Amino acid sequence: MNEQRELHDSVVAWASRINESWQGTVRNIVKTGKALIDAKADLPHGAFTEMVETDLLFSTRTAQRLMAIAEHPSLSNPTHVSVLPASWGTLYELSKIDGCTVEKLIQAGRIYPELERKDISALLPPPKTKAKAKKATPSARRADPAPVEPVTVVEPKAVDINEPVEEAPEVEHVEYTLIRPDVSTPIVHVDSPAPSDDILVDHLRNELAAAAEENEQLKAVISDLKAKAVVAENEIAGLMACRARLEDRVRELEAEHPAEPADVPVDTWD
Numbered sequence: 001m002n003e004q005r006e007l008h009d010s011v012v013a014w015a016s017r018i019n020e021s022w023q024g025t026v027r028n029i030v031k032t033g034k035a036l037i038d039a040k041a042d043l044p045h046g047a048f049t050e051m052v053e054t055d056l057l058f059s060t061r062t063a064q065r066l067m068a069i070a071e072h073p074s075l076s077n078p079t080h081v082s083v084l085p086a087s088w089g090t091l092y093e094l095s096k097i098d099g100c101t102v103e104k105l106i107q108a109g110r111i112y113p114e115l116e117r118k119d120i121s122a123l124l125p126p127p128k129t130k131a132k133a134k135k136a137t138p139s140a141r142r143a144d145p146a147p148v149e150p151v152t153v154v155e156p157k158a159v160d161i162n163e164p165v166e167e168a169p170e171v172e173h174v175e176y177t178l179i180r181p182d183v184s185t186p187i188v189h190v191d192s193p194a195p196s197d198d199i200l201v202d203h204l205r206n207e208l209a210a211a212a213e214e215n216e217q218l219k220a221v222i223s224d225l226k227a228k229a230v231v232a233e234n235e236i237a238g239l240m241a242c243r244a245r246l247e248d249r250v251r252e253l254e255a256e257h258p259a260e261p262a263d264v265p266v267d268t269w270d
Contacts, residue, residue, distance in 0.1 A: 011047060014039040015055035022058065022066070023220065026084045029091060033070025036063055057220040065092040074102040085115045089213040093120045118206035 018039070022032040040048045052063045066088060069075050072095040075084065083106055084091065094102060094111070097120075105111045110123055 007044070007047060010043065011051045011055065014043070015051055019055075019057050022056075023088070023217065024086070026081045026086050026091070027078075029066065029086070029088045030070050030076050033066040033068070034076070036067050037070060040067075057223045058216055062088070062216055065089075065095075068092060068095045071095075072102075073099040074106070080106060083112060085111075085113050087117070087213070089209065090115060090117045090120070093117050097124070117209060118203075121202075 014035070018032055018035050021028045021035070023029065036052075039051070043051065049060070052060050056063065058066075069088065069091045074080060075091055075095055084094075097105075102111070105123055
């Protein structure tokens with residue numbers, strides 16, 4: 001019985017500590033991730049997962065990302081707090097980059113507080129593709145070299161400076177608009193060559209990720225407001241009970257000490 005009570009108190013303490021510091025600043029985000037790591041190491045098997053699913057203000061997926069941020073050597077470095085973006089979604093995308101590369105990007109000024117998740121892909125170099133060399137077969141090695149064809153030298157054509165230069169054809173431009181599924185107003189409106197499908201897909205993925213992050217934050221705000229509403233209701237109930245006790249006491253005092261009738265002066269006539 002005592003062990004269950006101690007486990008319950010430990011879970012409540014960890015959940016309260018994590019919920020109070022999980023968002024707002026880079027320092028709080030890293031602090032929350034470290035608290036999750038410590039809670040996972042402290043609680044017995046199964047208790048940590050149950051706490052995340054029932055007692056915290058965010059999902060299990062968010063908890064895993066916060067722990068990944070706290071485990072990253074560069075993102076958890078206190079000296080980098082002022083240059084990192086205060087968004088756990090953006091920090092999680094940065095946690096996928098190795099610490100050495102993140103350090104170089106910070107020194108180059110390419111990581112800054114206003115950095116957004118959609119801009120992180122531009123920080124990474126394009127993947128290198130290695131061409132596979134074909135092995136020459138024995139028959140190919142023994143084959144006689146192909147005859148070299150004679151090279152014909154073409155004299156350069158004389159250019160008349162008075163001859164008009166042909167204008168380059170204009171590039172056809174297409175006007176297009178990108179619209180989020182949940183918003184009726186366009187978010188991108190340009191007059192440029194139509195983007196490729198990959199660009200459109202990446203843009204929509206970034207929008208969906210941003211919407212998911214906003215949804216998590218709104219859930220946290222709603223949970224906080226509900227908790228404050230419960231506290232306010234308890235305080236109102238306490239005040240009403242106090243008022244009722246005071247009214248009862250007033251009635252008791254009036255019964256114990258009834259008011260005496262005031263002396264009415266009698267008018268005298270000469």
